[in-house]
Amino acid sequence: MPSVQPGVVDQAKIKAGVKRAERTLAPDVVRIMYSFTVDWTGEQSLFFRVLISDRASAPDRLRETTQRITARVLREVKAEELGLQTYFNFRSKSEQETMREPFWEKQ
Amino acid sequence: MPFADDLLEQSRHLANRERKRPRQASLRRAISTAYYALFHLLTTASVSNWKIVRQRPALARAFEHRKMNSACTKTSREQFSNATQMSVQHLKTVANTFIELQQHRHTADYDNSRKWARTEVLAQIDSVQAAFDSWNVIADEQIAEDFLLQLLMQR
Numbered sequence: 001m002p003s004v005q006p007g008v009v010d011q012a013k014i015k016a017g018v019k020r021a022e023r024t025l026a027p028d029v030v031r032i033m034y035s036f037t038v039d040w041t042g043e044q045s046l047f048f049r050v051l052i053s054d055r056a057s058a059p060d061r062l063r064e065t066t067q068r069i070t071a072r073v074l075r076e077v078k079a080e081e082l083g084l085q086t087y088f089n090f091r092s093k094s095e096q097e098t099m100r101e102p103f104w105e106k107q
Numbered sequence: 108m109p110f111a112d113d114l115l116e117q118s119r120h121l122a123n124r125e126r127k128r129p130r131q132a133s134l135r136r137a138i139s140t141a142y143y144a145l146f147h148l149l150t151t152a153s154v155s156n157w158k159i160v161r162q163r164p165a166l167a168r169a170f171e172h173r174k175m176n177s178a179c180t181k182t183s184r185e186q187f188s189n190a191t192q193m194s195v196q197h198l199k200t201v202a203n204t205f206i207e208l209q210q211h212r213h214t215a216d217y218d219n220s221r222k223w224a225r226t227e228v229l230a231q232i233d234s235v236q237a238a239f240d241s242w243n244v245i246a247d248e249q250i251a252e253d254f255l256l257q258l259l260m261q262r
Binding site: 063 | 211
C-alpha cells in the first residue's frame, strides 16, 4: 500500500476544495476543518472535522446529511487522486458551543 | 446475522443512554460496539461458507484486524470489471466503513484525551447501518464472496 507524505500532496488544492464544499453545503455545514496525521495503521491520512447546524444534525436527518457532506467533500478535494485514506467526524454547532474544544474551532 | 444486529442496536442504545449529558464511557463504548457489529457481520458471513459447522468458531478467530484493514483498502481502490457499478458501490461502502470505524474504534478505546459528542457517535452508527444495508444487497453476489475470502487471506 503506498504511503503518501503530506509534502507531496498539493495542500492548496485541498484547501480550495474544502472551501468550495463549505460554501456549497451551507447552511447545513458551518465549518470544515482538516488535519494530516497517521492513522492507527501508520498510513498518512486526512482527517476531516465537520461542524454542522443543529437542524442538519437532527437524528432523522443525520444519515442523509453526513452521506451527502462526505460525498461532496471527497469530490471537491479529489480524494481518489490524493491516495490518502480519509476519515470524517461530525459535530453539531450547539455541542461544540458546550464542549468548547479548540481543535474544533480552527484549522 | 442476529449477533451483529444486536451489537448495532446496542451501540445506538449506548449512544442514547443518557438523555441530556452523555457520558464519555457510553459514547466510547458505542463506537467500539458499532465497529464490532460490522466486524461480526463480515466474519460470520465469511465462516458461514465453511461446510463443517463445528469448526466455524475456530475459523472466526483467525481473522486479524490489520489484515482485514488491508483487504478493505485494496477493495476500496480496486477497479472491478466483474460486477455492476451498483454492486461495486455497495461493496466499497462496506469496505470504507470498515476502515473508518476501525480507526474510530482505536481512538475510542485507547485515546483518553479525545472527547466525543453524541452527534459524532450517531453519525458513525448510521454509517454502519448503511454498510449493513449495502451488505444485504450484495451478500449473495460473487464480488461479496470474493471480498470475504480476501478478509481472511489478505497479507
